[in-house]
Amino acid sequence: MAIHFFEEGIQSKITQKRKIKLWITEIAKEKKFRIQTLNYVFCTDDYLLEINKNYLNHDTYTDIITFDQSEFEGEIEGDIYISIDRVKENSKILETKYEEELLRVLIHGLLHLCGYKDKNQREKETMRREEEKAMNLFQNLGVPRGTPNQ
Numbered sequence: 001m002a003i004h005f006f007e008e009g010i011q012s013k014i015t016q017k018r019k020i021k022l023w024i025t026e027i028a029k030e031k032k033f034r035i036q037t038l039n040y041v042f043c044t045d046d047y048l049l050e051i052n053k054n055y056l057n058h059d060t061y062t063d064i065i066t067f068d069q070s071e072f073e074g075e076i077e078g079d080i081y082i083s084i085d086r087v088k089e090n091s092k093i094l095e096t097k098y099e100e101e102l103l104r105v106l107i108h109g110l111l112h113l114c115g116y117k118d119k120n121q122r123e124k125e126t127m128r129r130e131e132e133k134a135m136n137l138f139q140n141l142g143v144p145r146g147t148p149n150q
Contacts, residue, residue: 012042045085080109
């Protein structure tokens with residue numbers, strides 16, 4: 001398992017990295033996937049906007065873009081770009097804590113790599129249910145004693 005966190009021009013202030021990695025791994029296992037390499041890249045609105053324009057031909061801000069690089073069924077290999085600017089803004093709009101919104105977006109990207117879509121209303125509802133289940137798991141997930149917070 002290789003889950004990495006990178007920052008491009010912005011600080012994510014992500015904490016509990018070890019717990020988050022365990023959580024992401026558990027969700028992937030539950031969905032019958034094994035993580036090979038998963039890179040989370042935290043960036044600014046402008047950075048993600050350029051990716052959106054160049055790779056998806058969309059000239060809009062977004063909170064997340066997921067690139068699936070998996071070669072084999074049941075394995076996850078991908079890059080997930082997350083705009084910290086959007087996460088902060090969305091947490092204000094939704095009246096949630098920044099940390100909570102960041103976790104939701106982290107798992108949203110993983111769910112995309114597990115095959116979940118959110119193009120139509122039915123897909124969006126399913127995605128939200130899966131996000132909620134994952135968020136509940138995070139709250140109840142214990143980290144073994146002596147495990148570093150990295």
